[in-house]
Amino acid sequence: MPGIAVRPASTEEVAAIVKVANRTGYPIVVKGGGNGGGSVTPGEPGRxxxxxxxxxxxIVVDIDNLKVSAGGGACLSTIDDALRPYGYYTSTVIGPYFSATAAGLASRI
Ligand SMILES: Cc1cc2nc3c(=O)[nH]c(=O)nc-3n(C[C@H](O)[C@H](O)[C@H](O)COP(=O)(O)OP(=O)(O)OC[C@H]3O[C@@H](n4cnc5c(N)ncnc54)[C@H](O)[C@@H]3O)c2cc1C
Structure with missing residues (x-):
């Protein structure tokens, strides 16, 4: 079990968390949808x-250039939702549709 769970809303907040981890020596683990089973928090339980x-x-869709920018925590299903109005969809065959995230999926590559 992690001792501390945090939900940052910006890269600046992620940076601040990493600074705390460096100062305290607490190891960190990053979690997307948690489907991979690999996001086990390292170190001493609770610390x-x-x-x-x-x-x-x-998620930002630039349909004119056929480009989608998605934050690492965006779920496949919400990326799909953003594309459907334009007649496009994501390939979701390699991850659980409603919980796997863009970054979690990228970790498979
Ligand atoms: C029922 C089921 C079927 C599946 N089928 C397939 C399949 O057919 N093919 C296949 O390849 N995979 C398959 N998977 C695996 C699935 O694709 C991956 O587990 C999923 O894509 C991981 O996404 P996640 O968001 O759950 O990531 P997590 O499991 O949360 O994380 C995966 C890894 O990425 C890291 N990570 C997550 N987010 C970030 C971030 N923002 N920045 C940096 N690191 C990050 C984590 O620390 C961890 O190491 C399946 C999984 C399940 C449960």
């Missing part, structure tokens, strides 16, 4: 930090 990336989920 570690889990960073839940779920709030870093901004």
């Amino acid at each position: 570690n930090i889990m960073i839940d990336m779920g709030r870093l989920d901004k």
Whole structure:
């Protein structure tokens, strides 16, 4: 179990958390949707930090250039929702649709 769970909403907040981890020596683990089973918090139980990336989920669709920018915490399903009005969709075959995140998926590559 993580001793501390945090849900940053910006990269500045992530940086501040990492500084706290460096100062205290608490190890950190980053969590997306948690489907990979690999996000085990390292270190001594209760003396570690889990960073839940779920709030870093901004999605920007630039349909003219066929480009989508998604925060690492954006779920496949919400990226899909953003694309459907334009007649496009994401390939969601390699991750649980409603919980796997863009960054969690990228970790598979
Ligand atoms: C039922 C099921 C079916 C699946 N089928 C397939 C399949 O067919 N093919 C396949 O390849 N995979 C498959 N998977 C695995 C799945 O694709 C991955 O587990 C999923 O994409 C991971 O996404 P997640 O958001 O849950 O990441 P997590 O499990 O939360 O994290 C995965 C890794 O990425 C790191 N991470 C997460 N977010 C960030 C971030 N923002 N920044 C830096 N590091 C980060 C974590 O620390 C961890 O090491 C399946 C999983 C399940 C449960």
